[in-house]
């Protein structure tokens with residue numbers, strides 16, 4: 207399916223059509239909320255997905271829109287919002303333990319605290335990147351099953367991954383766009 211935008215097709219109507227196909231392919235009915243604002247944003251909550259008009263208007267075709275919605279479905283299915291906060295809590299607890307078990311001089315404690323914070327920061331980043339890869343894998347699988355071109359759809363992560371103003375929320379935790387697009391290409395063997 208390619209270049210399937212019809213002029214005059216309202217963003218919300220495009221979203222509804224894409225969501226219907228993805229829901230059928232997944233066999234689940236994850237809620238998708240359409241928000242009529244200019245700011246481009248696509249995000250997953252614990253029980254649903256949010257997509258803004260601005261985001262839909264950033265997509266070049268329905269393959270890109272489908273890939274994005276399927277990626278967010280992946281987060282909901284994997285319960286990532288929940289897992290992310292649990293993982294963060296575990297990491298912070300581990301950092302607190304490291305500090306507690308090493309009661310030395312003030313400087314030694316400061317160094318340990320710095321090390322513990324670095325561990326927290328890096329682990330959290332690694333955890334997020336793993337979650338994003340899983341969501342991309344799921345997106346490739348689901349979008350393909352629903353009849354979309356996942357490789358073409360993944361082009362949106364390549365573009366937005368290098369864009370400063372678009373998708374700021376995504377940019378913070380997602381691996382580089384080109385890397386994600388390559389992963390999707392590998393996943394569908396092209």
Ligand SMILES: [Zn+2]
Pocket residue numbers: 277281338341380
């Ligand atoms: Zn994501």
